[in-house]
Amino acid sequence: MNEVVDVILPCLNEAEALPWVLSRMPAGFRAIVVDNASTDESAAIARDHGAAVVEAPQRGFGAACHTGLLAASADVVCFMDADASLDPEELPRVVAALGTREQGPGLVLGRRRPSGRGAWPVHARFGNTVLARSLNRRAGTALHDLGPMRAARRAELLGLPLADRRFGYPLEMVLKAAAAGWTITEVEVTYRPRQGRSKVTGTVGGTVRAVRDMRRVLAEVAR
Template structure:
């Protein structure tokens, strides 16, 4: 059984669809980061394991989910819980890790509609991805929110960022550790109706994420 860590903050509108699309052989761990909209109860009602995360931040939620994942099946996935990605695509990410063809598989977003990925967020992502390519030599073009790797190896990287800089720190650390990193296209859908991304939904949210990621690069 492959665990899927879903960092979650007020995703009640999206969770039923996301959890219903979880493929056979995959188990959802919802890392609830202080939701006030009943997300945790909805997740439990749909069969997910819920981990309460008191420390705020995307990285804190991901780390708590990794700690809670089953160590017996070492491969683990991470995916946003907002409905912008289809869990059915996770099977493509796990295969290269299990086969030893990749240490880390990350998603390169391909928007299904132009509204899925606002221009300000796309530009910021492209700039950061170019920095990562120059720093690490990794052929990555997205600071992707979908990924698969071995749980034990992710924890051994000892990532420290607990905010939005976590995905960037992961790529930099993986590059420095000599990991084989594979990037796969993944469909990027509009979020669940009535919800807004904490990062791409506003210019301020994107600016905060870029600030966190710049702090990672500065280290």
């Protein structure tokens, strides 16, 4: 691949996971770690491993993602979690599924296939399934997963009116891409047990907050 791809990694206290994640970034993929008020050494570790580091001025998962999108400069951008649950070496396959610009706007989601004990807790998988079904009914899609690893073109994403700055951001992206007539596809990716303490899917409370935010986005976009 000749063109650089920017990889946006929202980050909150991922010092334990970042060395593995950043060491596996493929050639041609440039890591942008968005520090969302970490209290550990995440930012310093990211810089030491060659990543660009930007500070998210607002707390929230969506705020970190959108800050990274605004900081990116590549034509194609990817998003993925920074907790080592996803392998950067799978990013080229996700980007390849995006197709060419001539084929029109597209969004590719990594459909997670759990590998290893504790990779995807039952409560988190159930919440994801319920939300995916609601999304499919609302948007006319046929997705199995809300896909934390994803790829799209930066300019086209910036053209979507993405307003959520919490956990609803990934779902809002799919809803509004579907409404705009984008091609939305899935590519299977491996989902590993995360490193470090989970803030979202590894806890029931975190999953409940994420589901609540996404249901709010579903209701708001449907108006």
